[in-house]
Amino acid sequence: MYIFLDESYNLKDRAKPQFISINGFQTTAVKQVWKRWKIYRRRFITKSRIHATDRRFEPLRNKSLNLIQQPGTVLLTVFQVIQEIPVGRSSFYYKKGKLNFEKVYEDMLKALFDKLNLQEYRKVIITIDERKHKGGILAKKQFQKNILYYLERSYGSTVFSFNMQQSSSNILLEVADFISNTFYKRYIGQKIDALEKLRIKTIEIKNPLGNPRE
Numbered sequence: 001m002y003i004f005l006d007e008s009y010n011l012k013d014r015a016k017p018q019f020i021s022i023n024g025f026q027t028t029a030v031k032q033v034w035k036r037w038k039i040y041r042r043r044f045i046t047k048s049r050i051h052a053t054d055r056r057f058e059p060l061r062n063k064s065l066n067l068i069q070q071p072g073t074v075l076l077t078v079f080q081v082i083q084e085i086p087v088g089r090s091s092f093y094y095k096k097g098k099l100n101f102e103k104v105y106e107d108m109l110k111a112l113f114d115k116l117n118l119q120e121y122r123k124v125i126i127t128i129d130e131r132k133h134k135g136g137i138l139a140k141k142q143f144q145k146n147i148l149y150y151l152e153r154s155y156g157s158t159v160f161s162f163n164m165q166q167s168s169s170n171i172l173l174e175v176a177d178f179i180s181n182t183f184y185k186r187y188i189g190q191k192i193d194a195l196e197k198l199r200i201k202t203i204e205i206k207n208p209l210g211n212p213r214e
Contacts, residue, residue, distance in 0.1 A: 001121040002030040003076070006129040006167075006176040007105065008184035011082065016188045018082040020101075022108055023183040024128075024176035026116065028072035036067055037175055050167070050174050052181035064178035065194045068201055075195075075202040077183050078112040080104065084207045093209065102134060104209065106143060110150055111208035118151070123159045129173050130164040140164065 005024035010016050027033050040063040044050055050057050068075055085093045085104065093100050109128075118124055144162055151160045167173035186192045195202070 001118075001124045002027050002172075003116075003124065003126045004128075004170075004172045004176040005076065005109075005126070006173065006180040007131065008180045008187075010184075010188065011099070019079060019187055020082070020104055020108065021077060021079045021180070021183055021187060022105070022112060023075075023077040023180035025068060025179060026074050026076055027070065029070045030172070032070055033067050033073060033175070034172060036070075037064075037171060040064075041171065041174065052178045060174075061178050061182060062194055064175045065182065065198060067175060068198055073201070075179065075198055076112060076116075077202065078108050078205040078208060079183075079187060080108055080207055080209055085209050102139065102143065106146060107209055109147060111205055112203075113151060114154075115203055115205060118158055119155045121158055123161075124151075125161045125163070127163045127165055127170060127173065129176060130166050 003024065003026045005022055007020065007022050009020040010018055011020070012018075040060060041050060044057055044060065047056055048054070050060065052061065067073065082099070085091075085099070087094055092103050144164065148160060148162050151158075151162070165173060167177055182192055182195060186195055
């Protein structure tokens with residue numbers, strides 16, 4: 001099974017809901033999804049790097065959601081309102097009054113994985129969009145180690161691969177980028193009919209952070 005994820009969030013604009021979300025898709029039909037996306041994106045690849053926030057690539061948005069119609073393919077989203085994150089001295093989510101984004105992100109990922117019945121698969125390959133870590137390369141490696149340890153401890157009979165890549169090196173992260181940006185639009189209040197139509201093929205988790213996971 002394959003999982004592709006990207007994050008979207010609003011931490012600064014107080015005129016909009018403040019949240020962190022991690023979104024993407026899982027599929028057991030990765031070859032079919034890859035082939036279809038390669039066809040969809042073909043006429044756009046000469047313009048520049050494909051990115052969901054670039055209006056030139058807007059026609060690809062619905063195409064990315066069309067891929068979810070493939071058998072064995074499901075939308076994934078985990079969403080956390082900033083104001084609902086536990087605060088106080090005992091909270092792991094704040095350091096010196098500032099949000100510990102790394103811990104929030106890590107625990108949101110774990111909460112998502114907990115809902116995916118990963119024990120049903122012999123091998124799971126997880127790819128997330130690479131992002132900057134506050135602590136640099138060492139923090140990035142520690143984050144990767146933490147996630148792998150959690151998965152292997154929780155699902156001992158499943159073999160895991162956990163990769164952080166740029167979308168330029170994996171075109172299916174472009175799909176995750178469009179999906180994540182589409183959920184972002186929904187979470188700031190826009191009505192997205194295409195997501196409503198895919199509700200039956202969506203695993204959605206809201207405000208999962210309570211007691212921090214180990």
